[in-house]
Amino acid sequence: MNQAKNALVLLRSPGTQAAMQQLMASSSFGAQQFRHIGGDKVPEFWGRPSQYTEGTNFLGTPKNHLDLINKRPLSPDVFDIDHKSPHYKFPLGALSSIVNRVTGVAMSVGFAGAGVLALRGGLDPVVSAMSGSLLLGFPAKFLLSYCLIYHYAGALRHFTWDHHKIGNNADRTSLMELPKVELSSKLLLGGSAALALICALL
Structure with missing residues (x-):
């Protein structure tokens, strides 16, 4: 002791x-x-x-x-010292992932605003005005459709990535390989725009 x-x-x-x-x-x-x-x-x-x-x-x-x-042993910031130009180019996969988050925020703000208008009794006049004007109705329907389609399609892609068997990276069969990520990003961006256009024309 x-x-x-x-x-x-x-x-x-x-x-x-x-x-x-x-x-x-x-x-x-x-x-x-x-x-x-x-x-x-x-x-x-x-x-x-x-x-x-x-x-x-x-x-x-x-x-x-x-x-x-x-x-400079420490990793640099995302943006240069002028806080305008980024150090690295954003790959298409990163941009498509950022758009997924932007559409989510846009829907949250939009639905919250629509809820406030509905509670105050001002939503019906806004909807009627947009329905009666092609210049207002078409962009509004396209943006709403694009946000909904893109965000949920992007969520399905992330869900697939999370549950996909990666396997041996040397085989290059994973869905997370750069060419496949870029292809899925192009399909996500283009497909969402095409479907949103169809919805806006209805």
Whole structure:
């Protein structure tokens, strides 16, 4: 019992704690914690085509990105220092996923606004005005149809991705492969627009 107490006292002593801090700082793990996130070295295949990945050229990664990373060990922000131009091109899969969220927000705002109008008794005149005008009715029906179709079709795509068996990535049979993601994004964007146009013409 006394030995355990003596050990605790020794561990809590300032000298022991200082020695442990020096040991942590001299180790590779401690160096990462005390200097910067990510350690001293950039991974050999970072962003480059290799046996593991096709690289990140499809994101618009600059050819000298490894030199830039060595100069700036922390990952850059999404936008450049001017807060206008992004560092990387957004792939079509990312854009289609963003549109899925935008349509969800648009429907939430639109349905909330329609609910407020309905409670105040002003929804029927608005609907009548839109129905009687092609310039108002057609865009409104198209936008509403597009948001509904795109958002729920996008949700089905994400549901399929979540439950699809990925398997061996080397076989390139997964639905998450870049060409298949781009194809599904094109079908989602174009198909939703076509169906929304048909609904707007009805």
